[in-house]
Amino acid sequence: MTTPNLVEKLTAKAGLVSATVRCVASMDEAMAYVADVCVGKEACQILASGCDAPLSGTAEALCETKQDKIICAPEMPDEAMAALSAHCAERGVKLITSGMRAHLGGIDIGLTMAAAGIAETGTVVIRSLNEEVRLASMIAEIHIAVLPARAIVADSYALEPRLVEWMGQPDFTAFVTGPSRTADIERVLALGVHGPLELHILILEDK
Numbered sequence: 001m002t003t004p005n006l007v008e009k010l011t012a013k014a015g016l017v018s019a020t021v022r023c024v025a026s027m028d029e030a031m032a033y034v035a036d037v038c039v040g041k042e043a044c045q046i047l048a049s050g051c052d053a054p055l056s057g058t059a060e061a062l063c064e065t066k067q068d069k070i071i072c073a074p075e076m077p078d079e080a081m082a083a084l085s086a087h088c089a090e091r092g093v094k095l096i097t098s099g100m101r102a103h104l105g106g107i108d109i110g111l112t113m114a115a116a117g118i119a120e121t122g123t124v125v126i127r128s129l130n131e132e133v134r135l136a137s138m139i140a141e142i143h144i145a146v147l148p149a150r151a152i153v154a155d156s157y158a159l160e161p162r163l164v165e166w167m168g169q170p171d172f173t174a175f176v177t178g179p180s181r182t183a184d185i186e187r188v189l190a191l192g193v194h195g196p197l198e199l200h201i202l203i204l205e206d207k
Contacts, residue, residue: 006119006152007203014122017178019199021122027146028083030202034144035087037200038069038109041142068094070103072140073111074132080146084111100135110140110196115173116159117152117201123177124201125159127166134172143196145176148204 011021024030073084074097081097088095100107115127124145126137137143153159166173179199 006154007149009119010117010122010152010201010203012122013119014178014199014201017122019122019178019201021201021203023149023203023205025205027077027080027204030146030204031080031083032087033200033202034071034073034084034109034111035091035093037142037144038071038088038093039091041069041108068092069108070094070096070106071109071111072096072100072103072107072132072136074098074100074136075128075130076111076113076146080113098132100132100139107136107140108142110136110138110143112137112143112145114145114147114201115151116162117147117203118154118156118159118175119152120155121177123175124199126174126176127171129171134174137174137176138196140196142198142200143176143179144200144202146202146204149206152203 007023011023014021022033024033069092071084071088071093073081073095076084076097085095087093096103112126112128112133114124116125117123118125124147126133126145128134137145163173176199179196
């Protein structure tokens with residue numbers, strides 16, 4: 001069981017790096033939140049303006065890939081997918097689990113399950129063998145990670161035994177702390193240049 005202090009500390013630290021954190025009591029509540037965020041956000045901003053103007057064949061094909069609000073949710077548990085499918089159908093949101101490379105016009109929401117959380121830095125740890133999960137956490141405008149409260153540890157040292165185990169397998173492990181940011185351009189902080197504009201962490205309470 002995770003102590004309330006770890007949840008509170010992760011929430012506070014993640015907030016300092018512009019992540020949004022919310023505790024949810026059930027997977028259904030989490031999936032309703034995901035669908036609502038997708039419906040409430042502006043249309044995907046990845047495309048340049050001017051899709052209504054005469055376009056080349058390549059540009060026209062790109063615009064055709066972004067006609068709906070899209071959530072990509074690869075490798076989510078069956079319970080989550082059942083709930084999310086129902087919420088998306090109710091709200092008119094397109095739900096996919098693969099083929100992100102075919103949606104170069106933009107993905108609104110990338111949804112992943114976090115393998116761990118680090119309270120000290122407000123970090124979520126995403127682990128997967130599947131390229132779609134890597135893409136979901138990197139190229140969507142908003143990345144939402146569902147983090148079981150029991151998977152939160154105090155610091156990276158506490159995660160070390162699990163990391164050693166994971167490193168013995170051919171997987172991909174990413175430490176995500178806040179949305180993508182850079183100050184490379186004239187030292188002005190910009191969000192979303194190399195990845196998602198927003199990171200939402202949904203802490204799934206222990207049952």
